[in-house]
Amino acid sequence: MSQQNTELEGIGKLRGGSLFMILSVLLAAIGILVIISAGVLGGMFSAASGNVGGAIAAGIGLLAGIAIVILIGAIIGLVGILRIRSGFSILKSLGRDVGIGETGTTLYLVGLIIIIIGALLTFVLIGVPILILGEIIALIGGILIGIGFYRVGELYNEGLVKIGGILIIIPIDILNFVGFILAYVGLGRVRPLPTPTQQPSVPQVYQVGQGTIRNNGYAYVTLYSSTPATIISAKIEGANIMSSAINPTVLQIGNNEVTIFFGNVQSLAPNTTYIITLTINIGGNIINISTAVVYQP
Template sequence: MNGQTELEGIKSIRSGVLFEIITALLVGIGIIILLTSGVLTAGLSGSAVGAFSSIVGTLIGLIVLIIIGVVIGIVGLLRIRSGFNILKATRRDVGIGGTGVTLLLVGYILMVIGALLAIVFIGIPILFIGVILAVIGQILLGIGFYRIGEIYNVGLVKVGGILVILSILTDLLGFIGYILIYVGLGRVVSNLPMATPAQMQTYYPPLTPMPQPSTQAVQVSQVGQGVLRGDGYAQFTLYTTAQVTIVSASIEGTNLQATYINPIILQPGNNNIMAYFGNISNLTPGTTYIINLTINAQGNMMNIKVSVVYQP
């Protein structure tokens, strides 16, 4: 996967979080309407007709707000789950967040069914199961957010994930958590590199390659010493005797995979390359690391080792 796909995943989660914030606001407005407009007006009204009209108007307003809030909330959860699935496809260990959203949705459905069937005895256990699934889903979702904060080294997202977990105690904590997550994901979006469509396609060999020497004659080697910076970017120079394509890059001894490489297609001669590995805070400053490159040389795959010094 490429940097653009990873960026799309973060954007999808962020937009879903915004929907959840809007849902919480609508629910809060509904509660205010219930406590102020409906109850107080009904109690102070001088006539029974006026009291009844006020209550009906309040209930209609609440129903509209609840319907709008539920729809927005469901759309938000679906977008969050889609974002987690995209990040999971880029080998980010956040699949637990998508699982949490799925359990939340199933739990909500069972809670609605159980509430509707509460008049019958069977509705009570269905409602109970729905509540349990929703609580588990909320916890897993919070863990998923926390892992995003760890991967991209954003404290706001980690704190927000913890508050989302604690929202099983009070919805206010979840509301604050979603706000922190939204702000933190904005920082992730601004830090992730943008990949152009042309760069996205360069992961595939050119359809009409230029005439090259025989595959056996292709040589690729590092020139000088590479550098790995604290922001996750590695810079190094490769010399090649023919046009080749970088397929993937990973740091030896870790699970770090490059999500962005530029350029992908190397021309004969020296090529200055930049690769993005994300959060590398667990690496040791001053240590020399080996980047394993998989290179497509006219249909034949080559493994090239590149040394870089971690200089935060």
């Protein structure tokens, strides 16, 4: 699978997880609203009809149905968190700076487990602090998840995802609900980042420092080569003096101390800088490079 396809998979996981979170919050809200409404209407009906037993039975049946709805919402939310965790993990593996979101999902899941344990132990005093601890851990996890979504929006330059991440950070259910909606819509617009292409390295040869040339006809230059290369010839520009010997002719990778013999250089002016043009063979490519030397008799 190519990197772009993998990146699309990660983005898709985040988007799918956001949809599950939207449904989870929606089902939980519907359950709570129905419970409140049922309590009010049930009380009014009991007061009007005097049939207390029937109202209680109806209320119990209604609560059982709503509990199932809330349970389904919780399961959907759990699936959503797991998908969001998978999305952050995929993007993190591609070098995207969203690891904080993956950490957030881990804390959120740990918090949920502790909350469930605390809820089961509420009939004894120890259950309450466990429940509170789970709520705190889940709260921190939710904040980190929101930061993760914000970073995704920042990374892919998608404003809706950034705003959604900010709303997810705020521990208010209605804002989280809107935040996941914005994240879902924004993630649908996200496209993978361009994959950097590996440019072939260009062989280089260049002078290090400044060279000198003496009245005995010898010039000394330091050349850096990024790859093995061969010096074919050398010429002093302006004086039109060609080299008669070069040592070494084969350049190794790194710095090379090169000595060039030109013979009679009495026509050169003392303390003057001259350009020596070197003709070099690099991997079958013939290039010319210029080196600067000072004539010091």
